[in-house]
Amino acid sequence: MKAAGVNGFDWKLQAGYLQRAYPVPMPATLGLELAGTVVQAGPGAKVFKVGDRVMGTVGMGAYADHVAADETKLCRIPDGLSDVVAACLPVASLTAWQALHAAGELRAGQKVLIHGASGGVGGFAVQFAKEAGVMVVASASGRNREYLLGLGADQVLDRHTEPFEQHANGVDLVLDFVGGDLAARSWPVLAPGGAVVSTAALDIAANAPGGYRGIFHSMRSDPARLEQIAQSVASGKLKTTIAEVLALSRYPEAVERNKNGHAPGKIVLDFTI
Template identity: 40%
Template structure:
């Protein structure tokens, strides 16, 4: 009997290859090991992973910074040593409480940890059927960046058709998703990036591109209804200067703030800022959910959103893939093919 035909919620005891982080550090600490294959809980789906993408969350959990993260994820070493959040693959088995999925389904989604492995168990609420017409690598690149951009623009920013939006940090995974999603929502999009990313962002639909190496977007004289800041490299005062009177500044939790507190100090400033200005200041904390995955899948199937993949690596080179993200300045997504 093949895996795709395995009885519901019944999985043979077996092993798998996985990428293990035995300690905090850079990509060089990662190891390839053979470990026990997991079994799904009642609310989970066991997925045979075909591709996984690397996101900033993977980098933060690997390095253990900001250090306050370690209170929840392990003080001395990662509590969940198999890293990785985003994945795409096929359903092998489902827990007894799961509906809507069956063995053999092509799926994609997000898990707290464990995606850099041949198999992973995923909550059914954080999984969706893969969209037609895109590759498994592209499906794996959808969840984190797509949901972060979508929730930042639609939910926190309250972006509406006809409005102007500026994306600061537009060349990364979230930024390239945000440019496409803002266009799909009917906005006029300005992207901020370095010189080498200009043409790519134009090809993704950006109406205007600002090269931060030669121009200062806070001094352009243009105003925006929504400013999605994925970098945190400009002061709140500077960003407010280019917001419309009733505009919304959406701050990513990835803004810098040191190895100890990370973005917490920055987030505190955002909360206080709301007390003194007419413009709205919102903090972006992405929450994975099936509804948003299905929304993204619909846009991808319609050709309105396609993740930009810069590099692909085999599972054996996962350490190199993660280090590429840690080094900074990646364009779009980095994917591990399993």
């Protein structure tokens, strides 16, 4: 293991919020995504060999010095991409891509409102949505306005002073990357037939009013897409933002900051410092 991204899943699991949705046998080692180097290949391994630099998702257990990973969930780290940058891609970039294109069925010319646009997932969603030719309204803290405009957002709403209910309407797709009551508050800003896709509100489908779609999206491993995304990052076409890099020994701080607020982008644990 060289580096691992920190995710909201960590503190939600620790706090017991996921007992019903994602029962996990205890004791468990946290950590959903990784970047590292293959030191041993299992008997059935066909794709990777010792010495290959790989990245991807694991069910759990990435916060460890060695991880046994399923090679069908990994891809190569492109030359020129550091392990720390690679580790912040799998969960956030695949979640953003799938929320927009698989769950959200986004089409060019539509309007998207993104709650939590400054976070790890949101930063990719803003860029993927612009690439797809849609208008992007990004909601986050006002201090992150310039950052979000720099990623391509057409409009930025300061969530503290510009409530989206008063500043957004006719939205085809709302992406909720925050949770709480945001999904429930988003129905009135939708255009007819619109959808809210949430990565945090587990009960969203049951609560969707008639005429609207409410979808909870759970990220799926997709190494082929991840490799494409990683190449876009390596070539400079796609931006990644790292909020903070911490040593593995500072993992409790990393999880605390992921829960209670952090700079834009993704918190990463670097196993080499």
